[in-house]
Amino acid sequence: MEQLRGAVIGFGKLGLLHASLINGLQGSRLVAVVESSPLIKRVLQQQFPHVKVYSDVSELLNEGGVDLAVVATPTGSHCEIGRQLIVAGVPLLIEKPLSLNAAQATPLIAALSQRWLPNMVGYMGRYLDTFRYAKSLMMNQVLGPVRMIRSSMYIEQLLKPGEGWRYDPAISGGGVLITQNSHVLDKLRWLFGEIRVVSGHTSRVVSELVEDHAHAYFEFVSGAVGYLDASWSARHYRTPTISIHAQGDNGTLDVTDDEVRLYLDTNVASFNSGWTRWRTPELYKPVEIDVGGPQYTRQMLDFIDAVRRGSPVESDITSGLRTQELVDGVYQSAQQAGSPVLIPV
């Protein structure tokens, strides 16, 4: 099978990870990088002479010769770069979140409706073993109708004002809600269906321009209600720690990065009543190459497969836009002292 030629746009932490995966997987190879930092460009030219390095996306597109591209630049530039790729006919994986806000994505969505191409938004949390397993439980409807959902994400990342683009809302779109918690919002939608009403509150403790804490209340289309509590200034959380708890008519479900716990009143399909616990070692499925976690490999393999087949993926731009609308809804509500905001469904 011929290897697909991949380009990575933006060579920061995630750009490096995607570039490494594209280069290591059998089905693809890295042929181009777009990056503006002189130091990083020097490293790339010195270490990878076979990889073309460009300063600008238009240079890459003029030269052509790529079958897929990953957009891993700061959030504010995702949509315009994505639009250019679509116009040029290059399938694309855009890192999450999709955009600064849903309105910013309008030209991108318009380009996609003119010319559909395989496209993905990098909500890699869907590819974590525990959350994938939770999804399979929900597909089996083990809980019956879900009534209440509690979710949280904490990390000790910021105990003094941060520096760089992530703390400039003009480039990042906001703070802890849009950056790390767009993952949680995406997971909530994926596991429990769309949300139709949100109410939010955000607060700044250490940052000047973006929120460090976010709290939100949700009403799902299904009728379930739930909330999110999030902070990147939470001591004792070494890594991003996500936890989701759901109560249904037939039991409860708890999911973290480490384990899945299920409690059922009555047996459903092959799942017995009472407590069952699955931990990561037993849910683990090996991958062709692991760089930074198997979830990134599975995501990239899904994307490469979609590009080969010309087929859609679950976490595409349309889905990314839905998550973006939720983010916008929480921010809007927070500005209106927590008034409920209707989400277009």
Add this chain to the structure above:
Amino acid sequence: MSVNILPSIVLGHNQFFGVDHLSSQRGAERAAYFSDIANVMQLLHVAKQHGAGGVMLSTHPRAIAICEQIRRDRDLQRDFSVFPLLPYAQKYVTRANEIGLVRAATSTFTEASLRDRVGLGGDFLKMVFRRDPLDLVRSLIRLELRIFRELSVPVVFLHDAISDLLLSISAPKVFELYDTTLRRRFGSRMGIATKNLPLLVDRFTQWGLELPIILTHVNAAGFHVNPNIAACEALLHRSDLEVMAMGTLASGFLAPAEAFAYTARFPAVKSVVIGASSEEHIVTSFLSVLEARR
């Protein structure tokens, strides 16, 4: 082939720094207990008594105090090595989230003391004036390792969060530089941690580089064993490979007796690194290793 410099048992370090791949909550509780350095030192002595020939230590900020205590403890130092694992990857990931990748790397210098920077001598000047990225890498390695001075450091492992990226993207010059810096500056051998054992062996063979000492997951559950158990087992049967097995208990999922009976099957496994947070843990695990080797 060099003489075996790997003790058959090395104490792991995750418990000291709150790393627990099965439960973040339990990890945080252990980090709280080991924030008292006396509890760390007591555990190191107990581990040595029961047969550990060294301890793995990442360059976590708290490792500075642990190294300081080991330097003062002549009894402990005798026949007891430190196996650095660098860098403490989460530090760079969190820092890169905060200030970006380039500044996360360069801030290590701006935050280093003047003495440490002067200590780099010519390497620091080269880095500043030649603007060659490899000079930056060399200086980073030296700065990361400064906390281990005067300790017995036979092997320095590169964390799999970095090495797997470099293996996959194919960066032989960085590995060569790492090897030379360790040999010349520290008299240590190159160790590489990986979650992709076959990829590492393939790449090093293809690059014509001597195989490093390899720190990789060896467990019958196949946890973090990529691309599959069979491909890794085939390599572990090679006696010319020098492997320190980690993740042997699959984060507490496997019982010690079963886990170490499995690692003992492989001639490549010269050493196992075992995380333990109490004497009881140490006794159970270490005894299982010794029994499996009989």
